[in-house]
Amino acid sequence: MNRKEFIITSSIAAFSLSTFGKVIENENNNFNGDCTTTDDILGPFYRKNAPLRDNLIFEGLAGNRITVNGTVYTDDCKTPLSNALVEIWHCNANGDYDNKSSKMLHRAGWVTNKNGEYSFKTILPGKYLNGKLYRPSHIHFRITAEGHKELISQIYFAGDPHITEDPWASQAKAVHRILPVSPIDIDGSLAIKFDIYLEKT
Numbered sequence: 001m002n003r004k005e006f007i008i009t010s011s012i013a014a015f016s017l018s019t020f021g022k023v024i025e026n027e028n029n030n031f032n033g034d035c036t037t038t039d040d041i042l043g044p045f046y047r048k049n050a051p052l053r054d055n056l057i058f059e060g061l062a063g064n065r066i067t068v069n070g071t072v073y074t075d076d077c078k079t080p081l082s083n084a085l086v087e088i089w090h091c092n093a094n095g096d097y098d099n100k101s102s103k104m105l106h107r108a109g110w111v112t113n114k115n116g117e118y119s120f121k122t123i124l125p126g127k128y129l130n131g132k133l134y135r136p137s138h139i140h141f142r143i144t145a146e147g148h149k150e151l152i153s154q155i156y157f158a159g160d161p162h163i164t165e166d167p168w169a170s171q172a173k174a175v176h177r178i179l180p181v182s183p184i185d186i187d188g189s190l191a192i193k194f195d196i197y198l199e200k201t
């Protein structure tokens with residue numbers, strides 16, 4: 001092969017990879033996996049088989065009401081995933097988890113609808129000590145969906161002063177999981193949106 005042929009062959013190979021290969025997926029130049037939601041620690045308070053419910057509010061419950069909602073996507077960053085199980089768990093307004101009761105308070109699972117959406121009504125969690133430091137307010141997530149890797153993660157709330165010293169919330173990979181809380185209607189109801197991007201198995 002002379003030099004000219006080599007250049008032509010090489011450029012065809014490069015062209016093929018980017019045009020027909022699996023690497024580039026999206027018209028807006030996202031690569032598969034670019035959007036994948038990062039993981040976080042499971043923590044010691046996960047309990048299996050949380051009740052399937054989208055409303056975690058009960059009479060007498062203390063704490064600011066909040067709706068946590070979003071869409072679960074596959075790793076092309078745009079296709080919603082229906083039938084994904086989204087589990088959440090968090091502490092109450094005093095920073096305590098329900099680790100024993102059969103009511104499994106502040107714990108729930110919900111399956112995404114045909115548009116990949118999930119939604120929970122709950123409260124903004126309080127804070128608890130991790131050694132000498134308070135962990136920032138957070139909600140734990142576990143997401144499972146057929147054909148995708150299990151994701152265990154956490155969300156945090158923008159402006160929380162305990163984020164910067166927390167060993168997990170302060171990590172670079174957590175930056176897209178520190179989310180703004182928005183007032184969504186005239187009653188002052190609060191909402192937080194967390195879209196989740198899973199990785200394929």
Ligand SMILES: [Fe+2]
Nearest residue numbers: 043045138140
């Ligand atoms: Fe926790």
